[in-house]
Amino acid sequence: MSNFGDLAALGAGIGLRREHYSHVIEQRPRVGWFEVISENFMEPGGRPLNVLERVRADFPVAFHGVSMSLGAAAPLDCHYLRTLDALVRRFDPVIVSDHLCWTRSGKHNLHDLLPLPHTEESVAVAAQNISQAQDFLGRQILIENVSTYLAYTHSTMAEWEFLSAVAEAAGCGILLDINNIFVNAFNHGFSADEYVDAIPTERVAQFHLAGHRDCATHLLDTHDQPVHLAVWRLYERALRRFGPRATLIEWDDNLPDFTTLEAEAAAARGRIEQLSVAGRRAV
Numbered sequence: 700m701s702n703f704g705d706l707a708a709l710g711a712g713i714g715l716r717r718e719h720y721s722h723v724i725e726q727r728p729r730v731g732w733f734e735v736i737s738e739n740f741m742e743p744g745g746r747p748l749n750v751l752e753r754v755r756a757d758f759p760v761a762f763h764g765v766s767m768s769l770g771a772a773a774p775l776d777c778h779y780l781r782t783l784d785a786l787v788r789r790f791d792p793v794i795v796s797d798h799l800c801w802t803r804s805g806k807h808n809l810h811d812l813l814p815l816p817h818t819e820e821s822v823a824v825a826a827q828n829i830s831q832a833q834d835f836l837g838r839q840i841l842i843e844n845v846s847t848y849l850a851y852t853h854s855t856m857a858e859w860e861f862l863s864a865v866a867e868a869a870g871c872g873i874l875l876d877i878n879n880i881f882v883n884a885f886n887h888g889f890s891a892d893e894y895v896d897a898i899p900t901e902r903v904a905q906f907h908l909a910g911h912r913d914c915a916t917h918l919l920d921t922h923d924q925p926v927h928l929a930v931w932r933l934y935e936r937a938l939r940r941f942g943p944r945a946t947l948i949e950w951d952d953n954l955p956d957f958t959t960l961e962a963e964a965a966a967a968r969g970r971i972e973q974l975s976v977a978g979r980r981a982v
Contacts (some may be wrong), residue, residue: 702909705945706793706794706904706905706945707942707943707944707971709731709759709793709945710731710732710943710945710946710968710971711730711731711946711947711948711964711965711967711968711971712730712731712734712761712945712946712947712948712964713730713733713734713948713950713960713961713963713964714733714734714735714736714763714947714948714949714950714951715733715734715735715751715754716746716792716951716954718954719954719957719960720746720750722957723754724750724753724754724955726957727734727757727892728882728957728961728963729765729878730758730760730961730964731753731758731759731945731964731968732759732760732761732793732945733759733761734761734762734794734947735751735757735759735760735762735763736758736762736763736764736765737762737763737764737765737783737786737795737797738764738765738766738933740781740786741786742744743781751790752790752865754791759792759793760790760792760793761792761793761794761795761796761879761905761945761947761963762783762786762787762790762792762794762795762796763794763796763797763843763872763874764780764783764795764796764797764798764800765797765798765802765812766797766803766808766810767779767783767797767798767802767828767832768800768802768803768828769797769798769799769800769801769825769828769829769832769842770799770800770801770815770821770822770824770825770828771801771802771804771828772801772802772824773803773805774831775828775831775832775835776803780832780835780836781838783795784835784836786839787836794841794874794904794945795836795840795841795845796840796841796842796874796905797832797840797841797842798812798842798843798845799815799825799842799843799844799845799862799865800812800813800814800815800845801813801815803921807962812845812846814845814847814849814850814851815851815861816851816853816854817851817854817855817856817857817858817860817861818851818853818854818855818856819855819864821861821865821956822861822864822865822868823868825842825865825869826865826868826869826966827869827894828974829842829865829869829871829949830869830870833869833870833871839870839871839872840871840872841871841872841873841874841905842862842865842866842869842871842872842873842874842878843873843874843876843907844858844862844873844874844875844876844879844880844881844883845876845878845879846878846883846920847883847886847887848886848919850887857889857890857894857897858883858887858894859893859894859897859898860897862898862950863897863898863899863902865903866899867899867902869950871900872892872900872902872903872904872905873898873903873904874905874906874907875895875898875903875905875906875907875937875941875944876906876907876909877906877907877908877930877933877934877937878907878908878909878910878911878920878926878927878949879893879907879920880894880895880933881911881918881927881929881933882911882918882919882920883928885917885918886917886918891933892933892936895933895936895937895940896940898941900940900941900942903937903941903944904944904945905944905945905946905947906934906937906945906946906947907946907949908926908930908931908934908946908947908948908949908963909921909922909926909930909945909948909949909950910922910923910924910925910926910927910950911924911927911930912924921952922949922950922952923950923951923953924953925959926948926963926964926966931966931970934946934967934970935970938970938971938974939974942974943971943974943975946967946968946971948960948963948964948967950963965980
């Protein structure tokens, strides 16, 4: 297994969005790295690829997919894998990731990150698909825990047990979305702390942080506002358990100006540095 701890040096990054292309290229902001949605760069030619070339010249980049459909009870889309593989070879990202969910039905992309039943059968299916993707790409990938708003009655294990079992069976890493843990804990009535404490430390390579919306009866993972204080506290718990890890600020809707995103990334970076200082003092 890769030494995912090596990725900790990336520090805090920001999702690269179209509205900020010009600012990033012209200003070269103080950001450790950028994460891009893989599918946004799969079409040949055009401005997005040109932008990515210029950003990649100055920053490490990570590819984050939304439609590999790793949990589907169907073969992976070979055209998708070939296109992703060409993109990976061209830009050499530091991380390639996707979601532990299903997004396809036959040839139809449903454009949603749909939850899986937490069963041994689902573990086997997802692990087989992840292994296929890793063999095709010639590298380990990370799988992300998704936000959910329903639970399957025939699930036989907790979400954190399911995520850990899939990662272990597939030999992949975990992109631990801290906001999604908080959202799901509220929506399904489990302990977010217990979730964080149960994930194997050696599998976690990256964190996601984002904002959510409180709808009273449930929380909605919206990525359209700052990280909530309670999520920052859960992130601090995760840092104490896993140590410094590459951390990404996700903000996809109602995008603010870039300085607001920089401030969020700086808040994450400050917590990482605080942990490092505390560790050195302990030694």
